[in-house]
Amino acid sequence: MSEPIDHVAPFSVADLAELHVDSWTAPFWRATREERLVGCACGRCGTFRMPGPICPVCGSTDVIWRPLSGQGTVFSYTVVRHAVIPQVRGQLPYVIAVIDLAGAPGLRLIANLWNVAVDDLRIGMPVEVHWDHISTDVCIPRFVPLDPEE
Amino acid sequence: MTRSSSIVGVGATPYYQRGATVARTTMDLLIEAIRNAVDDAGLQLADIDGFALYSGGYDTALLAQTLGLRELRFSAAITGTGGGSAGAVGLAGMAVDSGAAEVVVTAIAVQQRRRMGAAFSPSGGSGPYAGTPTAESDFSVPSGLLSPGQSFAMLAQRHMHVYGTTREHFASVAITTRRHAQTRQSALMRDELTLESYLASRMIADPLCLYDFCLESEGAVAVVTTTDRRARELAHRPVRILASAHGGTGSWGKALTWMNMPADSFVTSGHQSLAQRLWRESGLSASDVDVALLYDHFTPMVLMQLEDYGFCGPGEGGPYMADGGGAIDGNGTPVNPHGGNLSEAYILGMTHVREAVEQLRGNAVNQVDGAEVALVTGGPAPLPSSNLLLGVER
Ligand SMILES: [Zn+2]
Secondary structure, eight states: OOOOOSBOOOOOOGGGOOOOOOTTTHHHHHHHHTTOOEEEEETTTOOBOSSSSSOTTTOOOOEEEEEOOSEEEEEEEEEEOSOSSGGGGGGOSEEEEEEEETTSTTOEEEEEEOSOBGGGOOTTOEEEEEEEEOSSSOEEEEEEEOOTTO | OOOOEEEEEEEEOOOEETTTTTTSOHHHHHHHHHHHHHHHHTOOGGGOOEEEEETTOOOHHHHHHHHTOSOOOEEEEEOSSGGGHHHHHHHHHHHHHTTSOSSEEEEEEEOOSSOGGGTTOSSSOOSTTOOOOOTTGGGTGGGTOOSHHHHHHHHHHHHHHHHOOOHHHHHHHHHHHHHHHTTOTTOSOOSOOOHHHHHHSOEEEETEEGGGBOOOEEEEEEEEEEEHHHHTTSSSOOEEEEEEEEEOOTTTTTHHHHOOSOHHHHTSOSOHHHHHHHHHHHSOOGGGOSEEEOOOSBHHHHHHHHHHTTSSOTTOHHHHHHTTTTSTTSSSOOBOTTOIIIIIOOSTTHHHHHHHHHHHHTOOTTOOTTOOEEEEEOOOOSSOEEEEEEEOOO
16 A cells, blocks of 8 residues: 555645636636635526536526535545646645535535545545635635534 | 448557657658558558548648548548547548548557646646646646546546445456456566555555556557448458447536536446447447457546446446456456557557457457457547447458
């Protein structure tokens, strides 16, 4: 087996977090700067989707950005132990997860899990958003385990 | 659609380790493979009148001029990467079936130059698939999701969670394939692989370790497709195109970078609808397949394709392979007797087409006795992916 690793490093590399927003994704990233997590939903039928020019269910281009609680559950994840580019070498290991967002059925976000031990990682674990201000313009949502006591 | 086309020629360069072809050009490798395929068919280069390609295609103008074509009648490519491999041969068949062209070449050349791992990286990557950063990649890259291996690791992790699939199941794919490669001269990796060495290898993107990844290799493979009628006059037993499909369900879409496909699709290879179309068109099913050439860029995707094509039930891919279902001397349909992308060489899926042709001609290195039907798949990937069902005249 590979060397046991208790805790994974938080992943935050500034030069990977340069954004290239378009008119459809800009509201998401504007909201993150204010530490608000929002989900793109169809203005006609309400279906959540990744931001983009048309609803895949009804074809409407109307969009409502729904405020989300910032909570969710881990749908799947990987512990990255190999640096595919030099920039991430100092960050290993890190966790990439697929997060099922509470209150936005069918919408999932790719995000890093912070503050978590490898042995505790599991699909279905409750998590909540944590704001990573990369720069004054860019804030990336990360997730941390949700303390069940709170 | 009535299929009336056959593969009549197959050719390749030798397979090389990453970096070993650096003094040559992609076009140089491509031409060597195409020339070998045309020679194998007993045709002339000038007979070629069409290209059905994938992975972005090549400079058709340069190809046509370099090869000395009399008249180019068809040129098209399925987009995507290895997902289009099997379907590009199907596309060649469609060009021939429709009468648009008569001798159509499908070919791929791979030179790694830089590490494939840099696939989606905006700043550090300049590999063959280096992605240009976009509004869409803003939802993956800032989390360090930079390579296909990391995406497939998350599909694998969920498959383990839902079905109880284990690392030993993944290992069985790598070990079975390696055992096949040991008798194949063209295979780059022929050392025995044990479960112990599998488990001791470097973890890359948990749960995927070194041996769950395909090789990084270089080389080119080409096949020639023509009409059944003309095929009967040529050198080899024709290998008929029975059916082919490319595409997939829209919701799979950008599956591997956005991961928003429906939960029941998440634990698949994205090939379910492609498989249904293939079986519907051919009137056959998995039980009719004598040898399966499944695109093996990552071991878990072999398990999921076995499930999607109906060689076993959903979630049963792991036990199927671990119980010897894919072994050449096993109790199921042999999988990748050439060693696949994992042990022979990774030439973006065309080695699988080559092996299918050799199996159906009856001259494969690890010949499956009496093989008459071969399934070939393109790599599970963002759309379009693809497949191909080949058979011999009965
Ligand atoms: Zn809608």
